[in-house]
Amino acid sequence: MTQVTYQILRNDGKGGVPHFQNFVVEIGETEAILTGLIKIRNEQDPTLAVRYSCRQEICGSCAMRVNGKSRLVCSRLVGTETKTHNNTIRIEPMANQPVLRDLVVDQTPFWDRYRHIRPHLILDPANPLPQGKESRMTPEQVDQFRETPRCIACASCYSACPAVGSDPDFLGPMALAKLYRFTVDPRDAAYHERLEGIQNQKLWLCLRCNLCVEACPKDVRPAERIVDLKRLANQEIGKRERGSKHSIGFLNNIEQGGLLNETKLARDSLGLFGMLGQVGKGFQMMRHGKSLKKHPPIQGLSEVQAIYADLNKPEDIKGRERPVGKGVKGE
Amino acid sequence: MTVKVAYYPGCVAQESGRELDMATRAVAAALGIELVDFPTFSCCGSGFIDEANMTLNIALNARNLALAERAGLNTVMTICSTCQGMLTHARHTMKHDAVVKARVDQTLGKIGFQYQGTAVPKHLLQIISEDLGGAEMLRPLVRRPLTGTKVAAFYGCHILRPHDVMKFDDPEEPHTFEDIIKVLGAEPVYYRGRVQCCGFPIQFVKPETAQRIAGNQIREAKQGGADAMATPCPLCHISLDTYQKEAGKAVGEDLNMPVLHFPQLIGIALGLDPKTLGLPRHMVDPQLLLNKVSVSVPA
Ligand code: SF4
Ligand code: SF4
Ligand code: FES
Numbered sequence: 121m122t123q124v125t126y127q128i129l130r131n132d133g134k135g136g137v138p139h140f141q142n143f144v145v146e147i148g149e150t151e152a153i154l155t156g157l158i159k160i161r162n163e164q165d166p167t168l169a170v171r172y173s174c175r176q177e178i179c180g181s182c183a184m185r186v187n188g189k190s191r192l193v194c195s196r197l198v199g200t201e202t203k204t205h206n207n208t209i210r211i212e213p214m215a216n217q218p219v220l221r222d223l224v225v226d227q228t229p230f231w232d233r234y235r236h237i238r239p240h241l242i243l244d245p246a247n248p249l250p251q252g253k254e255s256r257m258t259p260e261q262v263d264q265f266r267e268t269p270r271c272i273a274c275a276s277c278y279s280a281c282p283a284v285g286s287d288p289d290f291l292g293p294m295a296l297a298k299l300y301r302f303t304v305d306p307r308d309a310a311y312h313e314r315l316e317g318i319q320n321q322k323l324w325l326c327l328r329c330n331l332c333v334e335a336c337p338k339d340v341r342p343a344e345r346i347v348d349l350k351r352l353a354n355q356e357i358g359k360r361e362r363g364s365k366h367s368i369g370f371l372n373n374i375e376q377g378g379l380l381n382e383t384k385l386a387r388d389s390l391g392l393f394g395m396l397g398q399v400g401k402g403f404q405m406m407r408h409g410k411s412l413k414k415h416p417p418i419q420g421l422s423e424v425q426a427i428y429a430d431l432n433k434p435e436d437i438k439g440r441e442r443p444v445g446k447g448v449k450g451e
Numbered sequence: 452m453t454v455k456v457a458y459y460p461g462c463v464a465q466e467s468g469r470e471l472d473m474a475t476r477a478v479a480a481a482l483g484i485e486l487v488d489f490p491t492f493s494c495c496g497s498g499f500i501d502e503a504n505m506t507l508n509i510a511l512n513a514r515n516l517a518l519a520e521r522a523g524l525n526t527v528m529t530i531c532s533t534c535q536g537m538l539t540h541a542r543h544t545m546k547h548d549a550v551v552k553a554r555v556d557q558t559l560g561k562i563g564f565q566y567q568g569t570a571v572p573k574h575l576l577q578i579i580s581e582d583l584g585g586a587e588m589l590r591p592l593v594r595r596p597l598t599g600t601k602v603a604a605f606y607g608c609h610i611l612r613p614h615d616v617m618k619f620d621d622p623e624e625p626h627t628f629e630d631i632i633k634v635l636g637a638e639p640v641y642y643r644g645r646v647q648c649c650g651f652p653i654q655f656v657k658p659e660t661a662q663r664i665a666g667n668q669i670r671e672a673k674q675g676g677a678d679a680m681a682t683p684c685p686l687c688h689i690s691l692d693t694y695q696k697e698a699g700k701a702v703g704e705d706l707n708m709p710v711l712h713f714p715q716l717i718g719i720a721l722g723l724d725p726k727t728l729g730l731p732r733h734m735v736d737p738q739l740l741l742n743k744v745s746v747s748v749p750a
Contacts, residue, residue, distance in 0.1 A: 325660060
């Protein structure tokens with residue numbers, strides 16, 4: 121047992137100024153951080169609001185920020201934090217959601233985004249699932265989305281996501297990871313519709329920062345599922361949205377010289393009209409010696425072009441196998 | 452101790468961010484890092500090619516690594532968090548994904564390459580931290596300590612995350628950059644944004660949001676008392692310096708925050724010539740920081 125200081129962000133939820141309050145707790149290093157919070161509530165301050173249920177990383181209700189990182193407090197151990205933080209554990213409610221009281225947030229925006237992606241199978245009426253029989257998938261088909269069913273909807277990723285925090289249009293890591301699961305489910309008939317439904321800001325505002333990957337207790341790796349979705353969208357919808365124009369433009373850009381031609385990329389991504397807005401920027405940059413002098417093509421460009429000739433094909437876009445057909449035969 | 456590395460400057464350091472290349476060459480010489488140039492290296496794809504074609508992205512970077520291997524070099528030194536991320540991602544995939552590896556091997560075979568996996572991509576920050584003895588190796592080289600200044604490190608996502616691929620420092624609470632800032636004589640600023648995104652990846656999707664993200668990070672560093680920010684990623688540098696005016700507008704504040712490239716910060720403390728370090732090539736004049744250590748940037 122050691123003495124640990126819990127520094128908790130208190131918030132009365134009635135417009136009072138949030139402030140940190142310190143509690144000293146006797147607790148073992150191998151105990152869960154949540155155990156200390158419950159102790160505080162039982163022994164020191166019964167008004168402390170904390171949400172939890174299963175205490176074994178299943179229900180997903182105990183996510184909060186621990187020393188700034190989104191974590192489930194029922195599984196994060198006291199010792200992992202105290203060692204590097206001077207015996208202090210700073211606890212704040214999750215970010216990107218309004219606080220109801222103390223460590224409890226209103227998850228409505230998180231669940232709204234989840235509902236938005238229609239997290240259920242959408243069947244083709246002309247091709248219903250077989251009645252009274254199992255609708256089986258092959259192990260390879262299940263493998264396409266093996267990570268996402270592990271999600272416990274704890275919103276740790278949502279709290280950690282800087283894109284969610286900066287733009288209300290973005291759907292966020294969990295909803296997109298879940299959506300991906302349905303796009304590659306062979307029983308689902310809304311493949312195109314689903315990809316159309318997340319175009320532009322909803323999908324393409326992901327920053328690829330991978331903060332969600334670190335925050336997720338279940339290794340769902342939402343950032344990687346989002347890149348998977350972008351590849352599917354590029355293929356299915358093509359160069360229509362800015363995000364697609366930019367990634368496909370980048371791909372083609374490198375084929376031409378081996379290194380990035382910044383000016384040409386801006387033109388491809390923004391179009392001629394968008395480029396006009398960038399002209400002033402170009403002058404500003406030149407004034408500061410940042411000339412956009414183009415570098416010559418790399419040596420061995422033919423090797424790079426041979427790679428393109430060989431691999432710039434639909435079957436190579438995605439590493440994993442593409443979703444196979446629509447509808448699965450019953451057995 | 453000297454180390455010999457394949458030098459991978461990346462696109463930006465060869466185009467709009469040439470000052471980064473200049474500073475790297477000067478600092479590498481002072482640190483005993485021998486740089487071998489490869490005019491054959493191609494772009495890392497910056498994560499965008501990965502969004503367009505996964506296998507092609509791995510193949511381009513596997514070729515880059517194979518070029519270094521062929522020259523007998525075991526380290527590919529990057530100076531960009533994003534290049535570091537992409538090259539490491541490719542090496543990781545070639546090691547763990549047999550299907551993709553087979554496809555890439557076949558393609559590389561046609562152009563005379565045999566990928567071995569012996570060359571390891573390492574950012575300069577990583578080489579100093581892990582191979583040259585850590586931040587302390589710089590102490591005897593410091594000629595002009597940055598005493599009295601506060602510097603805010605801005606890591607850039609891809610050098611840190613995902614951690615199980617990058618295997619460097621702590622992905623959410625890193626310290627290697629701050630360790631170096633301390634040895635150079637400055638005081639590090641710890642702020643939330645130091646491990647966050649600069650907004651660059653969506654600069655072309657929704658500039659207002661990208662700039663607001665950058666503006667928030669700069670503002671936070673400023674509130675922490677920073678005289679300057681410094682970054683090991685030239686893409687972050689574009690967001691934080693080149694587009695700082697726009698970032699300031701997006702958050703409604705005149706930011707005026709000098710942003711240095713990682714090797715420039717070291718170079719200043721080592722007493723290297725400001726012009727050689729490319730210091731006059733920034734949008735926000737670094738003179739604000741340099742005044743405090745009595746250095747002047749030539750016009
Ligand atoms: S990678 Fe994308 S979804 Fe994940 S935290 Fe970053 S911006 Fe959000
Ligand atoms: S993806 Fe991971 S972090 Fe996000 S809600 Fe699901 S389990 Fe939680
Ligand atoms: S209490 Fe259920 S996941 Fe933590």
